[in-house]
Amino acid sequence: MEAKVVKINGPVVVAEGGNFVINEMVRVGNLKLIGEVIGLDDDFATIQVYEETSGMKVGEPVEGTGNLLSVVLGPGMIGSIYDGIQRPLKFVEKLSGGPFIQKGIETFPLNTHKRWKVEFLLEAGDTVNEGQIYAQVKEGAIVHKLMVPCGVNNKKIVERIDKSELTVKDYVYILEDGTKLGMYQTWPVRIPRPVKKRLPESVPLITGQRVIDTFFPIAKGGTAAIPGGFGTGKTMLQHQLAKWADADIIVYIGCGERGNEMTEVLTEFPKLQDPRTGKPLMERTILIANTSNMPVSAREASIYTGITIAEYFRDMGYNVAIMADSTSRWAEALRELSGRLEEIPAEEGYPAYLASRIAQFYERAGYAETLSGKRGSVTVIGAVSPPGGDFSEPVTTHTKRFVRCFWALDRELAYSRHYPAINWNTSYSGFIQDLRAWYGENVDEKFPEYRDKAMSILEEDGKLQSIINIMGEDVLPDSQKLVVRIAKMIKVGILQQNAYSAVDSYCPLKKQFLMLKTVMDFYEKAKEFVEKKVAMSVILKEDIVSKIMRMKEEAKTEEDIMEVYRLVQDHFKSVEEKYRE
Amino acid sequence: MAVKEYTGVKKAFGPLIVLEGVKGAAYDELVEIEANGKKRLGKVITIDKDLVIIQIFEGTAQLSLPNTKVRFTGKPLEVKLSPDMLGRVFDGLGRPRDGLGEVVSSEKRDINGLPINPYSRVYPRNFIQTGISTIDALFTLIRGQKLPIFSGNGLPHNELAVQIARQSTIKEGEFVVVFAAIGLKNSDVRFILSSFEGTGASKNIISFLNLASDPVVERIATPRVALTVAEYFAFDLGYHVLVIMSDITNYCEALRELSNYRGEIPSRKGYPGYMYSDLATIYERAGIIEGKEGSLTQLPILTMPNDDITHPIPDLTGYITEGQIVLSRDLHMRGIYPPINVLSSLSRLMKDGIGEGYTREDHPNVASQLFAAYSRVQEVRSLASIIGEEELTDVDKAYLRFGESFEREFIKQDFSEDRSIEQTLDLAWKMLSYLPEEELTRVSKEQIDKYLKKVK
Numbered sequence A: 001m002e003a004k005v006v007k008i009n010g011p012v013v014v015a016e017g018g019n020f021v022i023n024e025m026v027r028v029g030n031l032k033l034i035g036e037v038i039g040l041d042d043d044f045a046t047i048q049v050y051e052e053t054s055g056m057k058v059g060e061p062v063e064g065t066g067n068l069l070s071v072v073l074g075p076g077m078i079g080s081i082y083d084g085i086q087r088p089l090k091f092v093e094k095l096s097g098g099p100f101i102q103k104g105i106e107t108f109p110l111n112t113h114k115r116w117k118v119e120f121l122l123e124a125g126d127t128v129n130e131g132q133i134y135a136q137v138k139e140g141a142i143v144h145k146l147m148v149p150c151g152v153n154n155k156k157i158v159e160r161i162d163k164s165e166l167t168v169k170d171y172v173y174i175l176e177d178g179t180k181l182g183m184y185q186t187w188p189v190r191i192p193r194p195v196k197k198r199l200p201e202s203v204p205l206i207t208g209q210r211v212i213d214t215f216f217p218i219a220k221g222g223t224a225a226i227p228g229g230f231g232t233g234k235t236m237l238q239h240q241l242a243k244w245a246d247a248d249i250i251v252y253i254g255c256g257e258r259g260n261e262m263t264e265v266l267t268e269f270p271k272l273q274d275p276r277t278g279k280p281l282m283e284r285t286i287l288i289a290n291t292s293n294m295p296v297s298a299r300e301a302s303i304y305t306g307i308t309i310a311e312y313f314r315d316m317g318y319n320v321a322i323m324a325d326s327t328s329r330w331a332e333a334l335r336e337l338s339g340r341l342e343e344i345p346a347e348e349g350y351p352a353y354l355a356s357r358i359a360q361f362y363e364r365a366g367y368a369e370t371l372s373g374k375r376g377s378v379t380v381i382g383a384v385s386p387p388g389g390d391f392s393e394p395v396t397t398h399t400k401r402f403v404r405c406f407w408a409l410d411r412e413l414a415y416s417r418h419y420p421a422i423n424w425n426t427s428y429s430g431f432i433q434d435l436r437a438w439y440g441e442n443v444d445e446k447f448p449e450y451r452d453k454a455m456s457i458l459e460e461d462g463k464l465q466s467i468i469n470i471m472g473e474d475v476l477p478d479s480q481k482l483v484v485r486i487a488k489m490i491k492v493g494i495l496q497q498n499a500y501s502a503v504d505s506y507c508p509l510k511k512q513f514l515m516l517k518t519v520m521d522f523y524e525k526a527k528e529f530v531e532k533k534v535a536m537s538v539i540l541k542e543d544i545v546s547k548i549m550r551m552k553e554e555a556k557t558e559e560d561i562m563e564v565y566r567l568v569q570d571h572f573k574s575v576e577e578k579y580r581e
Numbered sequence B: 001m002a003v004k005e006y007t008g009v010k011k012a013f014g015p016l017i018v019l020e021g022v023k024g025a026a027y028d029e030l031v032e033i034e035a036n037g038k039k040r041l042g043k044v045i046t047i048d049k050d051l052v053i054i055q056i057f058e059g060t061a062q063l064s065l066p067n068t069k070v071r072f073t074g075k076p077l078e079v080k081l082s083p084d085m086l087g088r089v090f091d092g093l094g095r096p097r098d099g100l101g102e103v104v105s106s107e108k109r110d111i112n113g114l115p116i117n118p119y120s121r122v123y124p125r126n127f128i129q130t131g132i133s134t135i136d137a138l139f140t141l142i143r144g145q146k147l148p149i150f151s152g153n154g155l156p157h158n159e160l161a162v163q164i165a166r167q168s169t170i171k172e173g174e175f176v177v178v179f180a181a182i183g184l185k186n187s188d189v190r191f192i193l194s195s196f197e198g199t200g201a202s203k204n205i206i207s208f209l210n211l212a213s214d215p216v217v218e219r220i221a222t223p224r225v226a227l228t229v230a231e232y233f234a235f236d237l238g239y240h241v242l243v244i245m246s247d248i249t250n251y252c253e254a255l256r257e258l259s260n261y262r263g264e265i266p267s268r269k270g271y272p273g274y275m276y277s278d279l280a281t282i283y284e285r286a287g288i289i290e291g292k293e294g295s296l297t298q299l300p301i302l303t304m305p306n307d308d309i310t311h312p313i314p315d316l317t318g319y320i321t322e323g324q325i326v327l328s329r330d331l332h333m334r335g336i337y338p339p340i341n342v343l344s345s346l347s348r349l350m351k352d353g354i355g356e357g358y359t360r361e362d363h364p365n366v367a368s369q370l371f372a373a374y375s376r377v378q379e380v381r382s383l384a385s386i387i388g389e390e391e392l393t394d395v396d397k398a399y400l401r402f403g404e405s406f407e408r409e410f411i412k413q414d415f416s417e418d419r420s421i422e423q424t425l426d427l428a429w430k431m432l433s434y435l436p437e438e439e440l441t442r443v444s445k446e447q448i449d450k451y452l453k454k455v456k
């Protein structure tokens, strides 16, 4: 029997009849809107429709597709911008006949006309297994590897296509059982792609952002949350990470946020150069946009679409970083759908399964050995938008349980234009110990030690500030005044980093270390002289302090920082001389 | 398609009616309701087999169940579009309110519009000079931006909106103002409309008025009607359009009321969980589109209940809009107009629309320096209130002096005072000159030489 719509409530539609399975992708109504079956009850199927249902009537047909909601994975994704269910927005524009997104548009996610020059890695007679790489093409900044789909094992190749320039619709090999290995594969978005083995995370994702790399680092394969009220800098930080993180592939999900922010990435990234490959940043970036005015149900799917694409590139042996801005909008989409399904809500209207959904999402991050024996990672960084900036709400609190880095953005810091407004007291990284060895070996053996010292100065400063706020700085002894001054140096000179600065938007690790060393060695020396009762104004000589505060912008090379370092040494030599006199 | 008509309603509560035995109703379609010789408009909000729930924009007052006629029109709520709408006044659903007759046109559009494809947008970066120093220097308005005013009861948000609209000069093209009054008091509407009279702008205004005494549910439609017309002028006719919507708080309250009647599970403070997405379908209609000449800039106004910026209405708005201009009761009490709270206000789009080639080369640094200095002023003030002004260091005293002048000379300006960006930036340097030069760490040495010397 053909299924028919019997009930319509916004994006939730009930169909009667039909033989669907849960999570099956269906076509709903005369406009064939894309939907997914989310509940079955007797002869009734509850369907979440990924487009606006206005104009739909009871009695319109619902067709099954026999497939779970899936993404298409193959060459041509890089540099694209997709909607939440992987429709390429460039073609959506064409098919809509203009800038406004029409309903019921059907388009294949990959360009079917483009010819790819394929490098074949196997021959007839070879045996293949799942995950194995059988061919590859150059795409953007990477080599796109074609992998045997899961479930295909121990099969012999009987034929190779007799062309070297293929479109994504071509097959590459034919196996003994007639299976074709093509240019693309599909994968259901709600199921994590398998790996051979999970590995501990021990290499940092280098972001060029001092407050992260130096103070609250994240490992490749790690998870981080960026909670913060509006205007505190979540999106800027996500953009900074998308630009500068040393990942091979970036998947950026604009989940229920502004259209112009996606446009900004689309206009800016092709012009910016990846400092490591020299290629335009867009050539390693995939965008997924379900902006706040696009259908809410597709918002729920966008997160899964994004992470599945990320896993696919991980399986090729790449380090992938995925940014989701904002996971709160995804959670709200869950809440809205749950409400329409008349489920019993738990906290603040959110469904009881909110926590487990958040956990499942972040669990898909990790550093792993892939099925083909390579190493790859998915790092997940999610923005959280707590209502009223209140971190005690459900999405923030649950997210906190499942991520290892917490970069808490602070309204007060943002108001005083301290950017990035990451609060150093409430933020943390669970990777500090795991990454110690790496920093020690790859940057400087003293890096971890300097970092800890700087952190304890900030901590002490926090306590002193509460005294200053009541009684003024004058009541403090010089040794504590010094701590306050050094903390200021760290805050202004190191933690603050202007994303718009041509010089300082990205700060190499080595420079980060030298800056930290300059400040911390300054402190050590200054402390000695404070003990010797030298006047603070002599120790904290105006021009030297100002040099340190400005070195992030003015010292362009490592050599320039060393120059500042030498000036500091000279300064203390002259202080020493004066003191002896 | 044949229009279907039914007589008799099963149930009526709040603004909703329920009908049974309906065949072929479409989700979201427009219905006309006739009772006691009066016509009302409504739309279908739920369909369950042959049971249909309809929301009536004018409410259900004086409706009787058996005598009510319901006609299903087979189309969504639409508004007629024509270039002749300039200078006209309509009600909250787009019907003429000025006695000048119906708009004649075959062009009609669904008031809900369709989402703009992010791929088709152009990133906005053209500066609009409002002539208001605080806005131009620190919260630059960009053509195509959505920049709300977060106000409070009794604060001069209407004055500010009018001043912005009147003084906004853009380098090319015409400016059309679309004004959507959402549950506004008559006196507010009169103030706003009369402020444009005799300014040349008055024939370039299109108004949609839902007054405080007008039906509450109609408010859900008013901004959408206004924006549909605004989109037409911007993207079909190529005008630069400025949309003033006031008061979004009334809109959200209507949304809450409706949600309540529908028996939905509320989220914070009783507002529906979908309020974010709902507001986004309004605010995201601002922008610039590739290949189209015009632009749609939004200046929504909302009054924060209890001046609380964390209240769901300003909060969700701030999460969607491209910044916010927050008004301060404290500055207002001290007689400073416009009472703009510098620290909590923000323009997210200014970064790409200021500086060399846009405003003036020193603009980004000057803005950054003013923020840094003024935020320091707050610290110094709270310290001074504890230890006394005399105990402050000389530098701190300079900051106090700066803060005072900044508020009295820079922020404060007349309702009809129109300052050019050059005047504004020069004035900013004058303010900075009250600080010791060593404190000016965010501007360059060259800029100090070039601009500071000039004002000293």
Ligand SMILES: Nc1ncnc2c1ncn2[C@@H]1O[C@H](COP(=O)(O)OP(=O)(O)O)[C@@H](O)[C@H]1O
Residues within 6 Å of the ligand: A228, A229, A230, A231, A232, A233, A234, A235, A236, A237, A419, A420, A421, A497, A498, A499, A500, B346, B347, B348, B349, B351
């Ligand atoms: N690192 C930074 N450098 C300079 N400005 C910043 C930085 N981070 C945030 N900002 C400022 O803060 C504003 C708001 O940031 P945004 O990321 O859009 O906030 P959110 O996404 O949390 O609402 C930006 O428009 C920018 O002016």
Ligand SMILES: [Mg+2]
Residues within 6 Å of the ligand: A234, A235, A236, A257, A325
């Ligand atoms: Mg954001």
